[in-house]
Amino acid sequence: MEDILIVKGGTPLYGSIRVSGAKNAGLVLMVAAILAEGETILDNMPRIRDVEVMTFILNELGVRTEWKDDNSLAIYSPPGRIKTKTSYELSRMLRASNLFLGALLGREKEAAISLPGGCDIGSRPMDLHLKGVQALGAEVEIEHGYIYACTKRPRGNNVYLDFPSVGATENIIMMAVKTPGNTVIENAAKEPEIVDLANFLNSMGAKIRGAGTDVIKIEGVSELKPVRYAIIPDRIEAGTFMVAGAISKGEVLVENVIPTHIYPVIAKLQEAGAVVKETESGILVKAGDKIRPVDIKTLPYPGFPTDMQSQMMAMLCLAEGTSVIVENVFENRFQIVDELKRMGADIKVEGHTAVVKGVKKLYGTKVRATDLRAGAALILAGLVAEGETVIEEAIHIFRGYENIAQKLNHLGAQITVK
Numbered sequence: 308m309e310d311i312l313i314v315k316g317g318t319p320l321y322g323s324i325r326v327s328g329a330k331n332a333g334l335v336l337m338v339a340a341i342l343a344e345g346e347t348i349l350d351n352m353p354r355i356r357d358v359e360v361m362t363f364i365l366n367e368l369g370v371r372t373e374w375k376d377d378n379s380l381a382i383y384s385p386p387g388r389i390k391t392k393t394s395y396e397l398s399r400m401l402r403a404s405n406l407f408l409g410a411l412l413g414r415e416k417e418a419a420i421s422l423p424g425g426c427d428i429g430s431r432p433m434d435l436h437l438k439g440v441q442a443l444g445a446e447v448e449i450e451h452g453y454i455y456a457c458t459k460r461p462r463g464n465n466v467y468l469d470f471p472s473v474g475a476t477e478n479i480i481m482m483a484v485k486t487p488g489n490t491v492i493e494n495a496a497k498e499p500e501i502v503d504l505a506n507f508l509n510s511m512g513a514k515i516r517g518a519g520t521d522v523i524k525i526e527g528v529s530e531l532k533p534v535r536y537a538i539i540p541d542r543i544e545a546g547t548f549m550v551a552g553a554i555s556k557g558e559v560l561v562e563n564v565i566p567t568h569i570y571p572v573i574a575k576l577q578e579a580g581a582v583v584k585e586t587e588s589g590i591l592v593k594a595g596d597k598i599r600p601v602d603i604k605t606l607p608y609p610g611f612p613t614d615m616q617s618q619m620m621a622m623l624c625l626a627e628g629t630s631v632i633v634e635n636v637f638e639n640r641f642q643i644v645d646e647l648k649r650m651g652a653d654i655k656v657e658g659h660t661a662v663v664k665g666v667k668k669l670y671g672t673k674v675r676a677t678d679l680r681a682g683a684a685l686i687l688a689g690l691v692a693e694g695e696t697v698i699e700e701a702i703h704i705f706r707g708y709e710n711i712a713q714k715l716n717h718l719g720a721q722i723t724v725k
Contacts, residue, residue, distance in 0.1 A: 314689030463488025
């Protein structure tokens with residue numbers, strides 16, 4: 308299994324790079340496809356490990372999947388009943404497996420969901436998901452690592468989320484679209500991936516209004532029809548490539564990107580001294596003369612994304628001055644700090660705050676990808692480190708980035724997959 312990346316540092320990146328479909332939109336759309344009987348085709352689907360695992364879970368439930376071409380995935384949801392229990396073995400590999408809770412309750416009125424896995428970036432409790440489905444009439448029990456839920460008389464209801472959880476918002480939407488009556492989600496997550504889910508379901512015949520705001524209104528329907536739908540571009544992959552251009556002292560045109568989705572990243576890159584321009588074909592990032600220190604606070608969308616925090620930290624290790632990063636979303640996001648320090652970074656962590664003191668250079672060494680975004684950040688650090696950086700446990704990176712080594716090598720990087 309390809310599990311090691313070797314990055315040779317010192318080459319500025321030049322050229323254009325195309326962003327794949329959004330991992331976090333693609334995964335939830337794959338799950339939502341079971342709400343309609345027949346063949347749904349999802350275009351712009353990234354060929355990544357997480358998507359592969361999600362196809363295995365769908366197959367296990369009795370839903371057929373087939374790649375029509377490189378990035379078009381057909382999902383055939385059969386008429387009649389499908390299985391309603393997800394396996395522990397597959398669920399522990401994929402956080403998004405918890406999205407079957409809302410979709411299976413919407414379709415089959417019952418679900419048995421293995422408590423999910425994914426990256427170890429902190430506790431991502433299911434309490435808001437359960438609160439949401441219970442408000443719509445589900446009875447829930449948790450036993451032996453499984454959530455068992457069933458509903459005899461589902462009904463629309465008002466749900467207030469204590470925190471704008473993306474997963475909880477998605478689960479409630481998927482249950483509510485097939486639940487009689489009106490459902491209102493207050494303090495809903497506003498992420499672009501939520502908007503994409505709503506647009507997808509509406510194209511199937513759902514009645515959802517307000518996605519992208521903190522109040523989402525859903526009128527339940529009895530039937531949804533299969534469709535063909537193109538997934539939005541991955542804003543985190545776009546942000547990662549933008550940082551690659553800035554950190555490597557190069558000039559990179561990032562194509563297939565929706566600028567409004569990454570305004571906070573654009574703003575921080577500009578503050579750090581990079582030149583960022585929107586063009587007709589994408590976003591052009593040109594490195595500044597030096598990297599300036601900036602302060603970052605991660606927040607739910609439209610704030611600065613927690614999924615871009617590690618990549619910015621890697622860049623700020625080389626800033627002329629001291630930056631402060633406050634992580635407000637996931638408490639374990641700072642696992643990357645020890646790996647960057649092995650490369651010569653000067654970072655101190657206290658609670659949810661990291662103080663990054665810029666150094667003159669980073670040095671290649673052996674490091675470990677502790678999670679998906681940390682792995683991407685180590686590639687960025689490796690691009691500018693002196694010598695070779697060997698990234699172990701790179702499987703985390705392949706979970707969420709499609710052909711990342713090939714794409715960066717096209718810009719002049721020297722990355723080998725082993």
